[in-house]
Amino acid sequence: MGKKIRCDRDLCVGCGACVVACMDEKDVDLAAGxxxxxxxxxxxxxxxxxxxxxxxxxxxxHCKSYPCLPVCPTGAIxxxxxxxxxxxxxxxxxxxxxxxxxxxxxxxxxxxxGKMTKCDLCYLRLQAGREPACVKVCPLGALxxxxxxxxxxxxxxHHHKER
Amino acid sequence: xxxxxYLPELDPDIQVRKSICxxxxxxxxxxxxxxxxxxxxxxxxxxxxxxxxxxxxxxKGAALRQYxxxxxxxxTPLKRTGPRGSGQYTPxxxxxxxxEIATKLGVYxxxxxxxxxxxxxxxxxxxxxWLKRLAHSYxxxxxxxxxxxxxxxxxxxxxLVFGTSGGPHVGGGLECxxxxxxxxxxxxxxxxxxxxxxxxxxxxxxxVDPRNTPSALKADIHLQVRPGTDGALALAMGHVxxxxxxxxxxxxxxxxxxxxxxKTYVQEFTPERGEELTxxxxxxxxxAARMFATAKASGIQPSxxxxxxxxxxxxxxxxxxxxxxxxxxxxxxGGQTVNPPSFFHLPGQFPTRQDEFMQSRxxxxxxxxxxxxxxxxxxxxITDEGQAMYLPEQIRTANPYPIKAVVAFGMNHRMWSxxxxxxxxxxxxDFFVDVELFMTDTAKLxxxxxxxxxxxxxxxxxxxxxxxxxxxxxxxxPLYESRNDIDIICQMATYIAPEDTLLGSGIEASLDxxxxxxxLTVEQMKPHTGGMxxxxxxxxxxxxxxxxxxxTPSGKIEFYSEVLKKHGIDPLPVYKAPLHSxxxxxxxxxxxxxxxxxxxxxxxxIHTRTYRLAWSASLxxxxxxxxxxxxxxxxxxxxxxxxxxxxxxDEVRGEVNxxxxxxxxxxxxxxxxxxxxxxxxIPWDYRDxxxxxxxxxxxxxxxxxxxxx
Numbered sequence: 001m002g003k004k005i006r007c008d009r010d011l012c013v014g015c016g017a018c019v020v021a022c023m024d025e026k027d028v029d030l031a032a033g034x035x036x037x038x039x040x041x042x043x044x045x046x047x048x049x050x051x052x053x054x055x056x057x058x059x060x061x062h063c064k065s066y067p068c069l070p071v072c073p074t075g076a077i078x079x080x081x082x083x084x085x086x087x088x089x090x091x092x093x094x095x096x097x098x099x100x101x102x103x104x105x106x107x108x109x110x111x112x113x114g115k116m117t118k119c120d121l122c123y124l125r126l127q128a129g130r131e132p133a134c135v136k137v138c139p140l141g142a143l144x145x146x147x148x149x150x151x152x153x154x155x156x157x158h159h160h161k162e163r
Numbered sequence: 164x165x166x167x168x169y170l171p172e173l174d175p176d177i178q179v180r181k182s183i184c185x186x187x188x189x190x191x192x193x194x195x196x197x198x199x200x201x202x203x204x205x206x207x208x209x210x211x212x213x214x215x216x217x218x219x220x221x222x223k224g225a226a227l228r229q230y231x232x233x234x235x236x237x238x239t240p241l242k243r244t245g246p247r248g249s250g251q252y253t254p255x256x257x258x259x260x261x262x263e264i265a266t267k268l269g270v271y272x273x274x275x276x277x278x279x280x281x282x283x284x285x286x287x288x289x290x291x292x293w294l295k296r297l298a299h300s301y302x303x304x305x306x307x308x309x310x311x312x313x314x315x316x317x318x319x320x321x322x323l324v325f326g327t328s329g330g331p332h333v334g335g336g337l338e339c340x341x342x343x344x345x346x347x348x349x350x351x352x353x354x355x356x357x358x359x360x361x362x363x364x365x366x367x368x369x370x371v372d373p374r375n376t377p378s379a380l381k382a383d384i385h386l387q388v389r390p391g392t393d394g395a396l397a398l399a400m401g402h403v404x405x406x407x408x409x410x411x412x413x414x415x416x417x418x419x420x421x422x423x424x425x426k427t428y429v430q431e432f433t434p435e436r437g438e439e440l441t442x443x444x445x446x447x448x449x450x451a452a453r454m455f456a457t458a459k460a461s462g463i464q465p466s467x468x469x470x471x472x473x474x475x476x477x478x479x480x481x482x483x484x485x486x487x488x489x490x491x492x493x494x495x496x497g498g499q500t501v502n503p504p505s506f507f508h509l510p511g512q513f514p515t516r517q518d519e520f521m522q523s524r525x526x527x528x529x530x531x532x533x534x535x536x537x538x539x540x541x542x543x544x545i546t547d548e549g550q551a552m553y554l555p556e557q558i559r560t561a562n563p564y565p566i567k568a569v570v571a572f573g574m575n576h577r578m579w580s581x582x583x584x585x586x587x588x589x590x591x592x593d594f595f596v597d598v599e600l601f602m603t604d605t606a607k608l609x610x611x612x613x614x615x616x617x618x619x620x621x622x623x624x625x626x627x628x629x630x631x632x633x634x635x636x637x638x639x640x641p642l643y644e645s646r647n648d649i650d651i652i653c654q655m656a657t658y659i660a661p662e663d664t665l666l667g668s669g670i671e672a673s674l675d676x677x678x679x680x681x682x683l684t685v686e687q688m689k690p691h692t693g694g695m696x697x698x699x700x701x702x703x704x705x706x707x708x709x710x711x712x713x714x715t716p717s718g719k720i721e722f723y724s725e726v727l728k729k730h731g732i733d734p735l736p737v738y739k740a741p742l743h744s745x746x747x748x749x750x751x752x753x754x755x756x757x758x759x760x761x762x763x764x765x766x767x768x769i770h771t772r773t774y775r776l777a778w779s780a781s782l783x784x785x786x787x788x789x790x791x792x793x794x795x796x797x798x799x800x801x802x803x804x805x806x807x808x809x810x811x812x813d814e815v816r817g818e819v820n821x822x823x824x825x826x827x828x829x830x831x832x833x834x835x836x837x838x839x840x841x842x843x844x845i846p847w848d849y850r851d852x853x854x855x856x857x858x859x860x861x862x863x864x865x866x867x868x869x870x871x872x
Contacts, residue, residue: 011359013348013377015766016782020225023778024207027165030777034164040782044823051375051823090164117164125168136208139219139352140359 002064002084002148003121005132007057011142014040014055018134018143022059025122025133033112037119038134057143059119059134060107062086064148068099068108076116084148085121169198169205176200180638181210181693183625184224185287185618187769190509191351192625193220194693195227197638204228204619204639210693214631221352222767222779229776230617231642235601237614238643247590250607257644257654260611265658267594267610268301268568272659277302278530281566283551284308285573286772289623290648291507292677293666294572295521295547297652300660304529305566307551309578314508315545316471316854320480322544323724324488326714329499331462332705333357336497339367339458341451343393343483345466348377349764354464367458369451371396373760373826384451387826390760391741391861392441393470394479396448397486398738399437402429403452404489410456411491418709419488421723421734428735440740456490460497463487472762472859474742476851477540481724481736488720494708502628503703505681511626512700513681520677521547523663536563538855540730550855555579555588555847568594570655572615572648575771576605577835580857581812581847598651601775604837614645621647624674624688630702633694634674634685732853741861742849743811751811755863757794759810760826761841762834762859771835786817786839789831790866795821798866805869808832810844810862816869830864 022028022038030036038059045052066086069077076092077099079085088099088108095114100106108116122132126145130136135143171177182195194213198206207227211218220227240260245251255263271279282298282305284291291308298306321328331340340361347354355377362368362381370382371393379385388396404410405426415422434445441448455461463483470480492498505511526532526546534550535542541550557566569589574597579585589595589608597609606612620641626632641647646654649670656666665673671685678684683697712718716725721734728734740746744758767779774780788806800806804819808830817832817839825831834841842859849858 013355013766015222015348015352016779017220017222017225017766019782020222020767020778021220024225024228025165025168028778029164030781036781042822046823051380053375053377053380053824111164120166122168124166124173125170128168128170128172130168130170133208136218137220137225139216139221140348140355141219 002062003126003145004062004148005059005121005135006144006146008142008144009054011140012055012057013140014042015139016040017137017139018057021133021137022119035109035111035117037109037117058105058107060086060121061105062119062121062148067102067104071098071102073098080123083121083123083126085123085126087120087123088116088118090115090117169200171198174200177205180636182619182635182638183213183623183633184220184227185289185623186223186227186230186772187221187350188287191215191353192627193224193352195224195619195638197619199638202639204231212693214629215353215627219352222782223769223773226773226776226779227619229778230773231619233601233775235775236642237599237602237606237612237645239614240644241612243610247608250602252612257646260613261655261658263611264570264596264655268570268659271567272302276564278304279565279567281305281307281533281551281554281569283569283571283574285571285575285578286770287573287618287648288507289625290572290652292517292521293649293652293673296523296663296666297656297660299522299524299529300656300663300666302524302529304526304532305549307533307549307554310548311551312468312472312578312856312859314467315541315548316477316851316856317465317467317480319541319544319854320471320477321484323477323540323715323726324481324484324721325493325708327501327503327708329493329501331464332460332497332500333361333462335500335705336460337361337366337462338497339369339455339461340464341455341461341486342368342370342378342382342464343466344372344469345464346372346376346378346764349766350769367454369454373829374763374831375824384447384454386443386447386451389442389826390758390829391473391475391744391858393473394475394482394736394738395432395437395440396443397479397482398429398432398736399434399441399448400452400455400486401425401482401489402432402437403434403449404456404486405429407453409453410489414491415489418713418720420715420717420719420721420725424735425485425722428737432738440738455486460495461487461490461492462497462499468856469763469860471851471854471856473861474849474851474858475739476856477853478733478736478738482738485722485736488722493720494706496705500705501703501708506624506626509626510628511632511697512628512630512702513626513683513697514701515677516680517677520673530564533557533566534855538853540726540732540853541855543726552579552850552855552857555581555585558588558591566592568592570596572598574605575603575835576608577771577840577842579847580842580845580849580859582840582842583813584847598648600645613651614643615648615651616641616645620645622670623647623649630697630700631694632683632688632697633691634688636689636692727853741858743863744861752863755810755865757864757866758829759808759832759844759862759864760829760860761832761844763831765833768833774835784818786815786833786836787820788817788866789820789822789825791825791827791829792821792823793827794825795819800866800868805871807867807869808844808864809867810864812846813843815839815841815844830866834859
């Protein structure tokens, strides 16, 4: 069964705790040219005189169609059966960027060595019965882990509801 | 980049130890689960059993490893060998450092002028009772802290009105919350969850803020006030409440002092006049006043500093807090209630003998405290510390007496207005000791630098308002030769105040002494490494002040302050526009047409403490200058353009960030950047005359494009 990380835009204030928790989880060395797997894009909109400031909380969707996977010439991209996580083996990656061209959201990022990097859904944490690092850290409960099939349903009450 | 998570279930060599994060000190402290392998913290998570953080962390805490294992950490005690500021030091032993300090500070004590030595605490705060005691045991009245420009003026304002400080009684039937310039979504996740919960429960939310913060965008009514005009807004709300007979007249008659004078004064503050002064539409002022006054119970969530970082700050806040007296909302269930401090400034529902511990020598036996000459109201009300904003002036002028030496635990000269002058004043000292985690620009001015450790390397006591306490255990030993600040204080005491045997007895014995009335002991708390609820919480009774009287000269809530009157200051919460603004100084404003509003919180920073953490700092380019897109268009500025912010004092550079978060006509600039130091833009005497607080939130400036190349 596939899983995905969902962000409730009404709750997210773009604090960046998820971005940094991901860097901590993955030991991202920014000075060495590594890049994080999650990032934020601010959107400011006026509608009927009312301002809204919301954030796109962006990382790999681990989508069921995974268009990045078949286009990889070296087989570096695979899918974890248990969690549905789409994974990249950097040792096989040749940095051709075909995955980025195929991805509807241009999620794949490339480090200074040209190796593709992206969210792996913290699939090993999931297998150990834990939440992804970004979901665990979120101070407002905006990020939740959900079954991918819930994509179009209304969000369930998240795990921080008791707060 | 790591592939395999560090989890004990995958690697038996990994241990999880508890601690607390104190990167952002005030009122927070989220619990930590630290994943440790081979003595190194390899992963940081929130402790889900700890009630404050509830398993989560903020963006700063998530970057904790880069705070602890930072290349800028001071590793050993250091003695200066080159000119001040050069960063040339030689390592010395702790004993050599203490002996040097004892020799240098001994001079002032022997000469009978210990007041010429000033002690100062920046962040963190856990050691402050010990540092204050050390200062007084040594013989100086001059214990001071960064609270000289933080929450104390807000406390002072409340104390002038109520004789104490209160907060909204959440969960007690609160129906309307008036948040006055507080955005916990950037500064305090627990507070942010509190606001979300209240909104969910249908509590009406009024938010006063110049910016479109997450708090403001969630509000039922957002009053987008012009910086520094908060007092006029509160007085206009008071006008509406009186004009529409929405006062609680029984309460006013029984429990307040000076209502008639207040009523006469607010007559001129019609909603229309309010709009003119504050920029908030008159209709919104009316709606907010009605909402606040007609709710069954209303409370005000103040912020530490934004309102008081203005030249009329204390009076503005008095006008705000007066609304509680007017509507009968102080010391009643669901309104504004008092949860008195147990340890340091924090409520914990238990008694201590902290005051006795801290005041090891009565003030009467020492010289006048710093600031007493200029800010006597502060000295009368804020009895726990001097007003350190006066420090550079006193060093420079020796008035009323010289300050020759400073012993600081975490000092940042960029906290002061005209920050370059503060750095220059520190260079003028005979002797300057700075205890620090990092080799900062201020530390580089010190003669002796002592390495402090972070929260995860030490033991400390902490309490929370809900009766939760912890005495932490070091999760890792102190790195390098660093030490716990309290150990440093207690060890220093044996050199400079040897007769204070309680301080000399060390952290655990002195903490046990301080906590004695509570029944809590270190031994009892130690096994609970993540913290525990105290066995016998003693919540403060509501209605105590209504029954027994208020701790003010009149014994009542004072619209008309007898303390201010005594000091020759206007007793009513009078409104004055910011000293430099359109009304009093149109000729100056012609050259500097924009309002300079500095220091509003950003989620990834807490003052300058996380600038050196690459992970969190990557979220915001430094230094960015937030302006409204329409101002950008009018000035021909685009996103990312390099500009100068020019004030009558100085100029700083930064990149334009166009955002509707900003208020039109206002330049929002974060503080403390080495390359764009907001406080250098503000003159030292641009301050509130009662509290001495600099007008950080409402000065004047203009923007100029910087041509590249």
